[in-house]
Amino acid sequence: MCIRDSLNRVYRDDLSSIFCTIRCPCNLDKTRVPATIDYTYAEVSIDGAKTISECEDDPTAKHSRTIRSFIGWMEEKLECSGVCTLDVWYYFSDVNRGKPPYRCGDKLLDYVDSWYWLAYGLVIVCAVLSFLGAAAAISFLLYTCCKTSIK
Secondary structure (H helix, E strand, O other), X not given: OOHHHHHHHHHHHHHOOOEOEOOEOEOOOOOOOOXXXXXXXXXXXXXXXXXXXXXXXXXXXXXXXXXXXXHHHHHHHXXXXXXXXXXXXXXXXXXXXXXXXXXXXXXXXXXHHHHHHHHHHHHHHHHHHHHHHHHHHHHHHHHHHHHHHHO
């Protein structure tokens, strides 16, 4: 099972089915959030949660801390929510940030792609330096071997 499927399951099964519902009303400030969000199905309360971790029955508690931290990092750094489909809320950062503009699956691929060429370049530089080091070591061994056999 790939990580994309695991993350998508967290969003689909755990987050979107609980956050801003009767099980975990959200503290959504409708004056700060764009009107493009459909509030008809959202359960809103002044005492509600701004993040999923503030829910009384946090559904993400059963997942590893690493998965929860990673999803939180994606929402903050990549400004996204949802993996395969775009969700209407930020779950791990403030729900009042508005509707996320991107799916995390797309943004994560862009992020990895942006670092790919740097990593590729570093691997090439290391390979060239290793080759030069090996060539220098062989040259040194041949030089010292031949120098002692000539005397």
